[in-house]
Amino acid sequence: MRILIGAVGRWKAGPTRDLYEDYRQRLTWPVELKEVEEKRALPDAQLRAREAELLLATLPRDRAGLVLVALDENGQNLGSEPFARRIGKWRDEGRNRIAFLIGGAAGHGGAVLEAAQFKLALGAMTWPHLMVRGMLMEQLYRAQQILAGHPYHRP
Template sequence: MKITLITVGKIKERFFEAAIEEYSKRLSRYCRLEILQVADEKTPDGAKEALERQIREKEGERILSHIRDGAYVIALAIEGKQLSSEELAARINRLGVEGKGQLVFIIGGSLGLSKAVMNRADYHLSFSPMTFPHQLMRVILLEQIYRSFRIIAGEPYHK
């Protein structure tokens, strides 16, 4: 199975990069992982809703340009469905059994995801009603994907 993370913006802190590298290495045993970063748009302070929408749309176009036909797309969104680790593992496993060869997880920028991206997504996943820094969310998502593969394989993983 191929797992692709499409994220908006670059990682700025070395400690996040180190965590991402570690989970990428661990995941290489279970799947082919690809992490794509698209450029984020600068948002001026006090931006009006129309400008924020334009920014989401620009970032959304960049995201959508990387999604292949046939990919199963999971968008991370506060309003999405919250799952336990076991439920996420079961979903990933079921998608693999159904022949979905590519799963794409999308983490938007600071303004969230465009309507076009949300409409393209096959599933909306929420980790919490809280907002997390986008760089930290990459680490959390990779850890949960790794945990999912450990659960699927029946291998121990700390709780």
Template structure:
């Protein structure tokens, strides 16, 4: 069984985000092995664009040849939960790659990271904190797994 990877920038500082990520991580892991790679924020002294670039280099350095990079970006394609589930199911069944979701830091993703991604998805049209994006992504991965396995968590 293929695993799902997530490459994310920044530690979760608030306890409620840490608890929510742990909660959904446990739930997703019931269905699929899940690896979350947490990268350090760029140095505070850097300008915003330089921060995104610095973090982008770190992200690109963590991608493996098996990864199918998927960036989470408000400019990406928005999917319904059922569409997302079908897409994730297709990616997981692909023997040549594994889905690798990427969430940038406070200043988003660099153009280099966006350019390396096979797909760009939006969690919604509004900008949200990278901490909240991590929680929403994991909840949607759990929802997708529940849909794919016929679990009654999702209601249309």
């Protein structure tokens, strides 16, 4: 399984990046992070549309075997085991790549939400988009361990 994370915003050194890197190094699945940023001050609707355009541009041209997941507050809330099962199902169907798109503070533009095959929420609370990267990475590592039957996850 290959993972692509397309994310709005650029990181600097700090604890949220350290958390992301810690779990990225533990994963056996290769992970690529592509950051995008619109520097112009735009009204929210225009900003969402522009960021959607930038995020969709991070996807490979050849999308065969790709599952596109938008992290969105209105997406499905999955526990860790159902999340792992969903990844396992995609893997078993021959889907060997998953792209997770993380929007900015204004949320996702309609183009991302329309293109997404799955919308995932990380709970009902609102999280800073830079923190979401580390949280997602931990859940990907946990899913990998659940699918491998490793005792890291203890329900």
